Amino acid sequence: MNKNEAFRKIPKMDNLLNWPEAKALQAKFGHSLVKEAMTVALGRLRSEIQQGSPSGNTRSFLIDSTVETLQKQMEPSLKRVVNGTGIIIHTNLGRAILPQPVLEHLAEIGSHYNCLEYDLKKGSRGHRDFHAERLMAKFFGVESACVVNNNAAAVMLMINTFAAGREVVVSRGELIEIGGSFRIPEIMKKAGARLVEVGTTNKTHLQDYESAIGPDTGLVLKVHPSNYRISGFTESVGASQLAAACARHQIPFAEDMGSGNLYDLSVLGIQDEPRVSDSVKSGINLISFSGDKLFGGVQAGIIIGEKELVDKIRNNHLLRALRVDKLVYAALEQQLILYLTERMDEIPTWQMLFEPMEDVAKRAAEFRESLAEPAKNACELIESLAKIGGGTTPEQGIPSVALTFSHSGLSPDQLSERFRKIAPPVIGRIHENRFLLDFRTILKDDLEILRDHVNRLFEL
């Protein structure tokens, strides 16, 4: 067939749209997207003919090309991935995995009307910002609580409420930057407050705070150093000592706790990770932390503490710009019910943290056994160190087990890329020049998909 004849044989759009295959695509993707994708397909066909390489079967060429375009276009960019990094709270991979009961409650609230801003007792308009308060107060043993978009917003709101146009006293050792450009000095500026640094990088004494507090002081802020540690010759002021000093001066004392740890992590061999309850006991007036780090839930900034102070935050108009959706309240309330009824074992973040090393090892070994011969021979079981992540205990790990993979034709980087390109993508880690998947963060319902992937990647 010569070029001209081939061009003449290209079907017209109207005919094309009436093919049964095209009809089926229109039922699934709608008329206008299908037409658009077919225009692209026709263009491709023309250029193939122009280049003298007309495809064998015009009809299947056009349909395949249309399907490819449509699938690519209608794929969400936020996709499920398999986390083989061993980092439990991985900010880049969506932080905490939600508990099943929370997901069920989200479906219930999301698919029905609800009393988000309706007072069922009075039968009239109510306030959304009281949701989650009662359960928070009960769980944390505080008077009041308030929820905003994330912990960065919570910190900003606390500063703005108590120190706009005034001063905030912070220890130099706590002027941190956390991934994603959360910098205490910048937040301070945006919140309209002046930063007063006290102490030196490694040492801050109570006297340093005492002499910095003056008539312009609006707030004393303590910040969890999260992703870094100063070690060696250091000193910081104990929270209860500082709380007592703030009370004497009648200055509110707030703490940004970052991940908001709830349990004693020393059983995992992790030292010095303070708990929210420690801060509550020490007399800090307001505490903020993230909802999607160790709390193990949805993204939120949780502020707990004294009612008088939380009420002031509620009256700050900035709250309107930082408020959360009904789904966030729904998720947090169900999460708190899990904690209050001691169903921590249903919270994936804690399941992963506390899963015994032997169980992780068993899962990894069984997975390896289940692989086809070539894949099995390409991987090896090794001990590894998982991490909490989310800015918690950066240099301490949790004993874990990983599978390392080696491929005769591919470097670890190339192997890592192959794993990333499959659907759903598998994200691993390169350690000592080997690509590995840590099994502590690989979910049970990831295993089957992962097995198929690995078998295919190492097929002879």
Ligand SMILES: *Cc1c(COP(=O)(O)O)cnc(C)c1O
């Ligand atoms: C993670 C973290 C933040 C930011 O919290 P987001 O919920 O991500 O906004 C702020 N402060 C500290 C100490 C943190 O660890």
